[in-house]
Amino acid sequence: MVNFIWAFMAIVGILYAMVNGTMDDVNKALFESADQAVKISIGLISIMVFWLGIMKVAEHAGILRILAKILRPAVLKIFPDIPKDHPAIGYILSNFTANIFGLGNAATPMGIKAMEEMKKLSGTDEASRSMITFLALNTSSLTLIPTTVIAIRMQYDSAQPTEIVVTTIIATMISSASALIIDRFYYYKQTRRK
Amino acid sequence: MAIITGISIWIIPLFILIVLLTAVFKKLPAYELFVEGGKEGVKIAFSLLPFLVGMLVAISILRSSGALDAFINLITPLLAFLGIPADVVPLAFLRPISGNAALGVTTELIAEHGPDSFIGRLASTMQGSTDTTLYILTVYFGAVGIRKMGYALKVGLLADLIGLLASIIIVTLVFGR
Numbered sequence: 001m002v003n004f005i006w007a008f009m010a011i012v013g014i015l016y017a018m019v020n021g022t023m024d025d026v027n028k029a030l031f032e033s034a035d036q037a038v039k040i041s042i043g044l045i046s047i048m049v050f051w052l053g054i055m056k057v058a059e060h061a062g063i064l065r066i067l068a069k070i071l072r073p074a075v076l077k078i079f080p081d082i083p084k085d086h087p088a089i090g091y092i093l094s095n096f097t098a099n100i101f102g103l104g105n106a107a108t109p110m111g112i113k114a115m116e117e118m119k120k121l122s123g124t125d126e127a128s129r130s131m132i133t134f135l136a137l138n139t140s141s142l143t144l145i146p147t148t149v150i151a152i153r154m155q156y157d158s159a160q161p162t163e164i165v166v167t168t169i170i171a172t173m174i175s176s177a178s179a180l181i182i183d184r185f186y187y188y189k190q191t192r193r194k
Numbered sequence: 195m196a197i198i199t200g201i202s203i204w205i206i207p208l209f210i211l212i213v214l215l216t217a218v219f220k221k222l223p224a225y226e227l228f229v230e231g232g233k234e235g236v237k238i239a240f241s242l243l244p245f246l247v248g249m250l251v252a253i254s255i256l257r258s259s260g261a262l263d264a265f266i267n268l269i270t271p272l273l274a275f276l277g278i279p280a281d282v283v284p285l286a287f288l289r290p291i292s293g294n295a296a297l298g299v300t301t302e303l304i305a306e307h308g309p310d311s312f313i314g315r316l317a318s319t320m321q322g323s324t325d326t327t328l329y330i331l332t333v334y335f336g337a338v339g340i341r342k343m344g345y346a347l348k349v350g351l352l353a354d355l356i357g358l359l360a361s362i363i364i365v366t367l368v369f370g371r
Contacts, residue, residue, distance in 0.1 A: 002331070002343055006252050013255035016264065025258040033254035037246040041239055048235030054213060056231025057224050061216040097205075106206065111330075112238055112337040119338045126342040127335065132349060135334055139290075139327040139350035140357060146322025152301050153318060158309035164318040167364045171323035174364075175357025182352050186345040 044108070051109035055094065064090030067097075078137075078180065079130040081121075088117035092134060099142035111138060133183050140179040141172055238337050245336030249328065253292055262287070278362060281313045285320055290354045293326035316365045324357040 017026045058064055068075070068089040075082075075089050082088050091114035098107035115131060122128035127135075146168050153161040217224040256262050263284075270283045278286070281303060289296040300321040307313040327350040335343060 002347065005347070006248065009252040009256040013252075013257075013259040013261050016261035017255075017259035020260050020264075022258065022260050025260075026255055029254040029258035030251055033250045034247050037250040038243060040250075041243040041246050044242065045236060045239040048239045049232040050235070052235035052238070053228035053230075053232035054210060056234075057217050057222065057227045058213045060222050060227050061213055061220055063213055063216060108333065109235060109238075111334055115334050115338045115340075119340070125340055127340050127344045127346055131335075131340065132344055132346045135331065135346050136349040136353060138334070139325050139330050140353040141323055141325040143322060143325075146318070148297065149300065149318045149322045152304055153309040153314075156304050156309045156314075158314075160310065163310075163369075164315055164322065167315070167319045167361070167368050168322035170364050171319055171357055171361040174360040175324055175353050178356040179349060179353035182356075183345075183349045186349060190345065 047106070048109045048112075051106055052113065055091070055110065055113065059087065059090070064094070067093050079133060081128070081130050082118070083121075086117065086121065088114055088121065088130075091117055095134075095138070096142060099138070100144050107138075129187055132187075133180070136179040136183045137176055140175040142176060143172065144169055242333060242337055245332050249332045250292075253328070257292070257295065279313060279316065281307070282316055282320060282362075285317055286358050289320060289324055289358075290327040290351060293329055296321060296326070312365070312369065312371050315369055316361060319361045319365050320358060323361055324354050327351060327354055 013026060017023045055064070064087060065085070068085070068087075071093055072084065072089065075092060076084065079089070079092065082092075091110050095107050095110040095114055098110055111134075114134060118128060118131050118134070122131070145165060149164065149168075150161050153164070214224060217227070266284050266287055270280045273283055274280045285296060285299045285303065288299055300317045303317040304314045307317075309315075309318070327347070331343065331347060331350060335346070
């Protein structure tokens with residue numbers, strides 16, 4: 001699926017540029033975006049090193065286990081195939097917490113770490129059930145306070161920059177809940193076929 | 195509101211404080227553990243590089259050729275017929291594909307229509323309530339080497355669509371058009 005989408009985007013773009021006469025722009029964008037991707041990855045290094053370092057200490061100090069214990073019932077319901085005391089749960093919770101408070105750059109390293117732990121559980125290069133659930137929740141955004149948007153609204157002299165917080169929270173809850181429902185739907189559809 | 199922004203500022207330093215206090219209390223080699231974990235971070239960040247280059251280049255080809263805009267122009271009247279405001283259609287399509295592009299469009303919409311207009315509020319809500327599905331998929335699955343994604347993309351995109359429709363309905367209900 002991803003192989004197809006990836007090739008499709010590039011092929012359609014190049015073919016369209018032939019007809020539309022935008023080959024110049026494509027040529028330029030090609031290398032600019034490659035450059036940008038490298039910059040993003042390099043920018044991730046500082047965040048990843050810092051957070052994975054701190055989280056390693058937290059893991060050994062037993063803090064992840066405590067965090068996992070408190071919120072375990074809810075998480076076990078959402079991720080039924082992760083064993084009770086598995087470190088994956090601690091990382092999943094850290095990712096959710098970071099997301100909820102809008103700490104996007106802390107959320108990514110913890111999310112990747114959670115994925116890694118879930119991959120250890122499944123042991124294949126195929127996305128497991130809990131991985132997809134985790135991904136679905138992340139893509140639907142768990143952020144409660146959209147700080148970037150508020151900043152933009154302030155910049156353009158909004159009378160109430162934060163008035164969109166309530167609508168954003170409701171929309172986030174609806175999209176997260178539907179992500180969970182759709183995820184369950186496809187999972188059961190898949191298992192029934194097998 | 196003040197409380198929540200306050201929490202956002204305090205939570206990271208407090209978390210670090212608790213972690214380090216516990217480590218010192220338990221006589222753990224905190225610094226060595228930090229370095230050990232950090233090394234993993236370097237590895238992951240570098241292993242992500244080819245995934246990000248590949249994905250961002252393909253997206254930029256599609257955008258810079260004008261194909262994406264052409265498609266959006268084509269589909270806008272149809273969506274307008276269904277009650278989706280024409281102004282936010284580009285945002286709806288860009289949001290799951292490219293975080294930077296979506297933020298750019300949101301800023302443009304807020305600048306053009308004003309932050310307190312219907313479009314301004316709707317764009318703000320849409321921007322805040324979903325995330326860049328393709329980026330998250332690339333980063334999370336890329337970093338741990340997942341090749342078969344199963345139904346993950348379908349779930350992500352469908353949830354985006356529902357989030358978008360929910361935003362339109364909620365903003366209309368709360369603020370009116």
